[in-house]
Amino acid sequence: MSEAINIGTINDIDEGEARVITAEENGTDADIAVFHAEDGNFYALDDTCTHETASLADGWIEGTEVECPVHSAKFCLKSGSVLCMPATLAARTHKIEVSGEDLLLYPSVSVLGA
Amino acid sequence: MSVESVLIIGGGLSGFTAAKELRARGFAGTLSIIDPEGLPYDRPPLSKDYLAGSQDAAGIALVPEDWYAENNVTLITGTATALDPDAGTVTLDDGSVLAADRLVLATGGRARRLSIPGGDLPGVLELRTKQDADTLRSLLGPGVHLAIVGAGLIGAETASSARGFGAEVTLIDPVQIPLVPAIGEVLATRLHAMHAEHQVRTLTGIPEEITQDAEGYRLRLSTGETVAADVVLVGIGITAATELAEAAGLDTDNGVLVDQRGATSHPRVFAVGDSARTRLADGTLLRRAEHWEHAMNAGSTAAAAILDQELPVHGASWFWSDRHGVHVEGVGAMHGEGEHVVRMLDGVPIAAFRLDSEGLMLGAAAIDGGLTVRAARRIIDRNIKVDVLALADPATPLKKLAR
Structure with a gap:
């Protein structure tokens, strides 16, 4: 299990917004988008849409879904599953923990418990 | 049953x-x-x-x-x-x-064929299937002259892709500025200008005849001009x-x-x-x-x-196009009566909106404005009234107006 990274506080990302933790920062081979969903919770997915090259952090966040800003594929922030084509592959999830006000990201630790 | x-x-x-x-x-x-x-x-x-x-x-x-x-x-x-x-x-x-x-x-x-003499010559291509794309790709290369009839989505996108192969591209359309009904005049003009910026030659005219000889194809246009080409693609719907x-x-x-x-x-x-x-x-x-x-x-x-289940509700229609490194999207209807509001950034139009007399949004389009279009779509579908000045102001994220 990989180490948690402190990526700032819960006040750093407004509800309905997202922030990219670059591959360099997160130590994996891919940028990770950290979303502050409209259910108040934080979720993390691989930032690049599984369809074509686009940043999901730049997407439209509504409820607990994100819509890709380019071709409108939709992903569930909780599970990474595809809710709307053109994407067909689920986005990889990463565990997020809120400790006090701190946001902890566990790169490559799936929320699905895989 | x-x-x-x-x-x-x-x-x-x-x-x-x-x-x-x-x-x-x-x-x-x-x-x-x-x-x-x-x-x-x-x-x-x-x-x-x-x-x-x-x-x-x-x-x-x-x-x-x-x-x-x-x-x-x-x-x-x-x-x-x-x-x-x-x-x-x-x-x-x-x-x-x-x-x-x-x-x-x-x-x-x-793919609609050109109903002109020579419009059905072998080698006058269309682009509808994977096989069509494979055929076209196999013919593209540096210096190859590609004539494209129709500057709509497929024609414009193919022109852009063909430039990536180093092909010399001529894009022919009867309309001087294509896509005006889809994205409004200001954005359509901006997009059309990008062809020239990427060395795609654009011609306004209607092909009247295509002939073929050992040199390749010749397209005679209604304007009297003749376009010589090694490859001809027809993208007219x-x-x-x-x-x-x-x-x-x-x-x-x-x-x-x-x-x-x-x-x-x-x-x-x-x-x-x-x-x-x-x-x-x-x-x-x-x-x-x-x-x-x-x-x-x-x-x-x-x-x-x-399955006799409740029908899903679909909102305003949406489309996209990619060419010359930019991503274009349109939602709703940009043609017809109404007030057109254009959002400019550093003197360049980046988005356009069409409103009815009540100030309700009927259509929107943007160049590289994914979130703007997603916001506009919700504004249209939910009948949210937005302020015209805020719409025109590039400093106001449309997302704020859609909530």
């Missing part, structure tokens, strides 16, 4: 979505898709990444091949040659006859493939006529996608829609209707 089997004729996005949604909605009966090309694939990349070679055939498959076995959907490679709605049967080109409780026509469109429906006695009129559930004039047969055209209860015929999302939505509506 409960539906125990569904046969989908056509494996484009619409037919595929009908199958996918039938399964997602709990349909456990027999489900097959008939298509001459086999594994269903996505068409938008055919003028973009697939043509450029940065995406391969596996990359544009709508879903990986194992999805079909996992979801118990049978892919039948073949061409339907006849259907009998009363009997619920479909005859294939190999003579076999298949039967199902419901038939879904997803026959799509065919599609005609709906309605022959099967017509021969089966279904109502057609530039499309297979369907109600808002996707049902044709025969209760056993549904039609979706580019080949279908909606006829409202009062007899009004809607314009036939040809965009990607519409095809997906129609497949999903027909699936719900076949």
